[in-house]
Amino acid sequence: MLKTKLLLQIFFFVVSIASISGKKCDSLGLLIYEDLGCVPEHGSDDQDCPVKYTCTGLGEPDGHCYFRGKSYRKHELVDNSLTSPPCDIGCFCSPDENISRFICAVLDCPEWLGAPVTPGCYRKYSLDDCCSTGEICDSSNIEKCTVEGKEYKEGQKFYPANTCLDCVCQKGFKGKFEEPFCKRRRCGQQLRRDGRKIQTSCAPFYTKARSGEVLCCPEDWICSDDSEILKGDAKTQEICKFGQKDVKVGQYFEKANFKNFEKIKCECVVPPLLKCTDA
Template sequence: MKVVPHFMVLLMLGCARADMAGECDLAGFYTELGCTPTPSGDNSTLCPDSFTCPELHPDPAMCYYRGIAYSDKSTIPQNLINNPCSQACSCQVASSGGPRFECAAVDCVEVFDSDLRQCVSTYDLEACCSTGNVCGNDAIANLKTCEVDGKSYREGESFEPKNTHKTCICTAGWDGSTDNPSVCRDINCGIEIHYQNKLLDNCAPVFVGNKKSCPISFACPSETTKIVRGVNLRGINAQCVFGNTTLGVGDEVTVDERCTTCSCEVPPFVSCTMKAACN
């Protein structure tokens, strides 16, 4: 029997997780929450049938981030937050609405300054806003470019390669690889920070287009919610939870959001897709 060294097992697992987050629906969402994938019964596919998640809210009177409890008014240490756009996030426990994190507003000057629209804004992996600007036709023309997924990016610009769940910076030495941590990093959606109370209420993440990106919102149960029982063609035993209701794979949920469809596909969360264009 061939023995694989321990460090090689860890390396292969890390690569599989990285590929899975970019290629499988909801894999990035679950990985960020610390959930563990359940291997698919079909060995030909990388994507798990379901995930097993830790208890995300043992105490409804506390906020939780990465398994650590935060009491009212306590702040998450910045070095624990893997998202440069989430700054000074503190727990707020209100009498209604459930626990939530509130963060400082981050306003990027390149969004509001019209004079910069003629320039190329340059970015750093560890910064939320641009860290510099290249202005003038000659200076811009001298920038190297990166060709990614049929699009061209100038040196210093950021982009998200398809099927990677990563954000990268175009550099003069870009070789197409996303494995270099000085050039690319994993995308962190800040799910626990921005949707703390939605997780507590077992709401469903809402995605636009596909379920490999960050959710844009959560759909929660209401008085008009209806469950439409479907057929579990994949024979998956794991179940989803939506509010206080348990669903099987293939079941659908009607929600108040227009042009949004929700179903139990990859337990334990019901997930929703919103059409990018909706009449």
């Protein structure tokens, strides 16, 4: 009995640490690196979060396209399973002399087009599909999930606070945000118009970035106009690329009046990309 109790204590301690570490790392804006297929590098053994990433596909165009760390030749198709949930389908590499880019067919889900739901029914979703997969009309024997004080019906989406998770209420949910109920969010930035900005070392921009809040998919990208004045002291010799500029970890610059924000701050935290937030 004592041994069982001790094992349970260890288990919950590990789960707790993992949960805190995940939130801590996501507050650094690391999901974009997962989305780009970058390889994490850790420093000392006592550091939970990566200190930098190695990414392919950044820099001058080389006649290839890059998606999640893989190189694609001209006209080569991306496996739809890699874009899950596949809102962008039939993507193929279509580079030109100025940029490596993908061209994709974009789905038009019925719910996006304003299609009505059958009275008394609601749309159901899965983690592997972009659009709704049908309707549920008989709610007499469905699963219900209570998350952060709110109730969701089977097949409905929910997004746990302070995580970069997409979840769907399903049978068997016991309050743990894990597969098959939840998956890490995928941004698909390289498949869209932001591909050029990523390739030329622009910086991801996040809004509503209060202290300690997780940063998932960027809302926009900020590119250099050569007017940036660096501030702060370098903490290490590792650098973030911003256009043609090298910004060392700990250094930052500020911009005024960007997209109606009075001031934004771009800082080198985890190379090779800067992290920009509304200050």
